[in-house]
Amino acid sequence: MDVALAPSGERSGGVEVAELDDDGRTVRVQRLDAADLARHVARLERQGPRWVWAATDDVYPRLLSAGVRVGRCHDLRRGHAILTRSTYAAGPLPSAGDERWAPREAAAEDVAPTLLDVVDAEVPLELSDVLAEHRAQQEAVEASAHPARLRLLLAAESAGTLAAAELTHVGLPFDAAEHDRLLTDLLGPRPLPGQRPPVMEELAEQVRTALDAPALNPDSAPDLLRALRSAGVDVESTRQWELSRSDHPAVAPLLEYKKLARLHGANGWAWLSAWVSGGRFRPGYVPSGVVTGRWAARGGGALQLPKQVRGAVVAGPGRVLVVADAAQLEPRVLAAMARDEAMAAASRRGDLYQALVDDKVVDTRAHAKVAMLGALYGATSGESGRLLPRLQRSYPAATGYVEAAARAGEAGEVVTTWLGRSSPAPSEAWQDAQRWSAQPEADPDERRTARTQAREWGRFTRNFVVQGTAAEWALCWLADLRRELAALGGGGGTGAEDARLVYFLHDEVMVEAPVGLAAAVVDAVRLSARRAGRLLFGTFPVEFALDVQVVQRYSEAG
Incomplete structure (x- = not known):
């Protein structure tokens, strides 16, 4: 049973x-006060509807x-975003171009999207x-080239929105x-507002000397760059990889300063005050906030929790943390997408990189x-080019698959993930540059620039199909695990x-569980991973290996 829900136009x-x-026809409409909604939803939820x-x-x-x-939902805005772009769809949705369904913070038309683009769009409709x-x-999915795949993608996408809200709610x-203790060990005592922590100030003084x-001021990139050059350090930027090539005595304290400055700015005492309360860290998740379908974070930096502070993530009394991550997920996804039997065989031996060494494809795991x-x-x-x-x-088969995606991107074509999420087309400016570079009057510099832009877009589409499909696998894993956990406890997870x-x-999940349920959670995590593989790729024999650990602190998971 589907149950549609929207703000009432008649009652504020x-x-x-x-x-x-079952045929999508409306059989009953009720108008409720907002205060009655939760009770009504709870009553209907016993029938297992899709909201x-x-x-x-x-x-x-x-x-x-x-x-x-709630157990299930269909998030129409997420579905709209997928179906209006997917190459699997037979045609545009009737609502395509309706600004009420458009993202509030859509990128400017000629701004090239990246793998880190965040989409944010929730506007009430009648x-x-x-x-x-x-x-x-529903009609667009049924008329599509791959209805089963799109149906799975929309279901997983919607389940992800439920999981995201629950993750924020639970914390x-x-x-x-x-x-605080970890910060004090690394930075020294908490400074007054506007001051540097003592350890950072000491490092800054070493750099000045x-x-x-x-x-x-080591926080000023232009000033720092001038000082480095004046001291004979030949660098074009203050990036870590470039500074690391110099053995000047200022470099070591400067790199340590920059590392601690990142920690202090992103996860220091101010962050603690803003985002942790009642013993829980509650960041804002953005499902499919990245153009490939990966999640992003709206506040709190949920996707950037550094190792220095993971020791503060501690299970409560009588509870443990079950931490699981999918090993080498993208290569395994690529093997399944490309139907590469040899790479799939390597995936079934656990460590795929070591399998490449054992098969004498390369000489070391690092090279693999x-x-x-x-x-x-x-x-x-x-x-990389040599290997x-x-x-x-x-x-x-696997390498040919990503090469084909790259060539499509270089030609300005759209590529699509396994379940049906399609990449954005390159900007009009990009396309104009490609068209002009093909004209006889274009000069060599313009042709070189256009070719560089084409290769860059090809790298984007090459990774889009793999990263996007890996995100789909992870989302199916998360959705199934969410359902399994609900079956384990009386509170629905x-x-x-x-x-x-x-x-x-x-590609990592963490479950907080009573000690007595730890073994059942580990089984559920592994079962859901196997199901996700079968949902996407059927019986193709690729193995999605997991590293699952039961720990008291996140830092113990390695």
């Missing part, structure tokens, strides 16, 4: 709820605050809009006193990783005594 603060039959709404963020956090968890969009999306267990620049990353990201020079031909000879999801990072 009210909600309209429409129950639909249909414009955006999960508009509704679900309030339901969770009222103690109501019940009639919700019902019309729901019908249109990550966090020991503020331990975090080594550069003979007593007034230098370099070669694989070169294939995934389009490296053509250095060690890539070996990978191409051993795994022609969000109650204080349940085994509950508390963290998700691309």
Whole structure:
């Protein structure tokens, strides 16, 4: 049963709820006060419906605050974003171009998207809009080239929105006193506002002395660059990789200063005060906030929790953390997408990189990783370029798959993930440059620039198909695990005594569980990973290996 939900146009603060039959016809509409919504949803939830709404963020956090968890939903805004771009779809949605469904913070038309673009869009719509969009999306999926894949993608995407809201609601267990102790060990006592921590100030003074620049502010990149050059350090920037090539006595304290400055700025005492309360860290997650479908974070830096402070993530009394991450996920996904039997066989031996060494594709595990990353990201020079031909000879189907995606991108074409998320087209400016470079009157510099831009876009599309499909696998893993955890505890996976999801990072999940449920959670984590592989790739024999650890502190997971 589908149940559509939207703000009421007739009663301020009210909600309209429409129950639909199996054919999508409305059989009952009710208008509720906002205060009645949670009770009504809880009653209907016993029937296992799929809730249909414009955006999960508009509704679900309030339901969770009222103690109501839902099992399934269809987030129409996420579905709209996928279907209006997917090459699997037979044609545009009727609502395509309707600004009410458009993201609030869409990128400017001629700004090239990157793998880190964040999309943020939740705008309330009326019940009639919700019902019309729901019908249109269902029809678009059925008429598509791959309805089963798109149906799975929309279901997983919507489940991800529920999981994201629950992750924020539940929060990550966090020991503020331990975090303070870790910061004090690394930075010295907490400074007054506007001052540097003592250890950073000491390092800054070492840098000033080594550069003979007593007034230098090491936080100012232009000033620092001038001081370095004046001291004979030949660098074009203050990036770590470039500074590391110099043995000047200022470099070591400067690199340490920059590392501690990042920690202090991103996860220091101010961050602790802003984002941790009641023993929980509650960041804001943005499902599919990245153009490939990966998640992003809206505040709190959930996807950037550095190792220096992971010791403060501590399970409560009588509880443990089950930390699981998918090993070498993208190469395994590539093997399955390309139907590369040889690479799939390597995946079934555990450590895929070591398997490449054992098969004499490369001589060391480090070289195996370099070669694989070169294939995934389009490296053509250095060690990656030297090793890539070996990978191409051993795994022609896999390497050919990403090469084809790269050539499509260089030609300005759109590429699509396994389940149906399509890449954006290059900007008009990019296309104009390519067209002009082909004209006889274009000069050599313009042709070189256009060719460089084409190669860069090809690297983007090359990785898009793999990173995007890996994100789909991870989302299916998360969605299935969410369901499994709900079956383990009486609170549906969000109650204080349940085994509950508390963290998700691309290919890693963390579950906080009672000690007595730890073994069952480990089994659920592994079972859900196997199911995710079968959902996407059927019986193709690729193995998605997991590293699963039961720990008291996040830092113990390695």
